[in-house]
Amino acid sequence: MGHVIRTEEQQGAIDGLRRYLDAEVDQVFSKEYRDQFVPKEKMAAIMQKLTEFGLVAGTVSEANGGMGIDWLTMTMLFEEVAATSADLSVPVLINSFGAQMIEKLAPAHLRERYLPGLLNGTSFVSMGISEPDVGSNVLEIKTRARRDGDDYIINGEKTWISNGVYSDFLICTCRTGEDPRRGLTHFLLDRKEHPYETRNIHKIAWNSQSTAQVFLHDVRVPASNMIGNEGAALKNTLSFFERSRVYVAGQGLGIARRALEEAIRYSKDRQQHGKPIAGHQLISAMLAEMATNVDAARLLTYRAASMIEAGVPAEMEAAMAKYFACEAAVKIARQAVQIHGANGLTTDFLVEKLAREAIVAPIPEGTTQIQQLIIGRALTGINAF
Template sequence: MPAERLLPDTESQDLIELTREIAKQELEPHAAEYEAAERFPREQFRLLGRSGLLSLPYPEHWGGGAVPYETYLQVLEEIATAWMSVGVGLSVHTMSCYALAEYGSPEQQERWLPEMLGGELLGGYALSESQAGSDAAALSTRAVRDGADYLVTGAKAWITHGGEADYYTTMVRTAEGSEGISCLHVAGDTPGLTAAPPEKKMGLTGSTTTQLLFDGARVPADRLVGAEGQGLKIALSSLASGRLGIAACAVGLAQAALDEAVGYAKQRSQFGSPIIEFQGIEFLLADMAAAVESARATYLDAARRRDRGMPFARQSSVAKLIATDAAMRVTTDAVQVLGGAGYTRDFPVERYMREAKVPQIFEGTNQIQRMVIARQLRNG
């Protein structure tokens, strides 16, 4: 059954209901097939764009939806409940728009944001490298000024939508040290930019993840977002909001697993009774429900702080940590409720369990989240 919502207004409630209808009719029926075939759901992203769901937290004058982050994240949760790869993709796209929306010049914003938010263009976010994952300041992809352009050389790793995106918000090194990182808005068809073959992953197989290879790629200097040296600040600010997106997706995945487990336990009989009446199962399901609702509360709390202009970075890390750990636990327990059936591909919970692992890793591992939380506690 759908999760109950406490939404701030009727308009938000209507948006959630619209999203739930689209997710149920247009996303969920295709998820298992696309994931099994490792097929990228580009047409589904276009559908979300035409429905106005790729632009929700951004201002209306660029074509955005101007909705509170609290509402946007609940939309994201609904989509992830139906199809985790699409939910994660929407979160990444939203994060890829953040740099221009918050740090771009008015000219850049008017030039690019309407198309980025309109649904036909899909974005990627290129920060990580093979030797610079958690240590973002150690990245080595270099951009050297050459007249009116930057020449970019290096490799980015673990890029969601790699090879599929129309543009990449890309962090590059323009000077030494942590203050030598800059942000470029790179077109996907830039000469000298190629995507490596997709990674072979245990889950989210419908979501393409690749390396991006820059071989003297020529990027016009007017695609520099913010000032030179501002890239790390932009990246960390983007991640604070992006982690809330991953938290919402993780809650959606956990909700899907809980719904499947409850449905199975109601119809599966042993010893003459539905197994949901057995205390061992009902306690397990109760703990799963408590984990889902607690995780949802953490991301909503952080989102409300963000909407009010309050500091929310620590709460974002808490939400990402709590929600993704909960998703791993709930999906594992869902497999247990289904028993042997849960270990087969005849039921979706085995896929949910595989998909739940990577949210504990990307957008900053959960060990990094603990460091962020502890550092803020130390510093008051």
């Protein structure tokens, strides 16, 4: 959909992934489990296959058992997953960033124990940041980790945690000191050894994967399960935001692209006034606008990914990509429903689901308004938070 410049290797990787997604995965999320929770065993089987195409494993260096794929190629692959299913893109995203955090920050004994399962798709991680009263402002985290000899005892509640019910382990952001910036620390909690409770949250869409509340009651964790240095969680979390926002932009891009594809297909099949509705000027104009916005979202997303791969700071560009792509998804999915007319309101057509999924996209990883504040700060040097 629109010309994309790719190397021969990139195109081959994408073509192979696309064939698998079309043949084995699309029907799972669009038909079999549409708006229904996919059991962990089923999701794990898909994740194991995706790792063969570079998803998750590609984000980790070959030295640590991964494939060491460049970030632009990873973004291209992720777009294909998101275009197939926003739900499937969530565990791919979370496991990818959990794997990166473990590779870069975890001590060797944790890296050797927990990284292989993420790389081969047999285990799931959750990132415990958001809390009932804490969204975009990580400084206000209240979950407390209290030192007790060689252990820490953790109490608190996390919410909107992706992979929550699936998770085999949780990387939990906890308060270990009173300094807002230097008082936050990451701990790895193994679900079997350091039990925590989870409960799924039902939403307007994205219900085929797990978004959950996590409850932590006197969870005892060894101090050796600390990820990164004590007090460094804020710095470490912020360092991953550029990359994760590019992936969330990829989610918006994927939804928008799929909505456009569905609208084009329908407009060629649906007959009105003696010809396909694609032959009517207003429909043609809508499709042109949708396609232009999809390509603009892709260019912004790929630019940010290319900057990250080149080691160039991309805070503003990642925010722009996330802002534009996710808002474009809302508009394009809405237009796709309009092109389908009354049929677009029924569950017989995918655009009904895509429209609901699009509404969710601007919320995670900082709302559209948060992205605007980040962009404004980058432009002026003045913080409007």
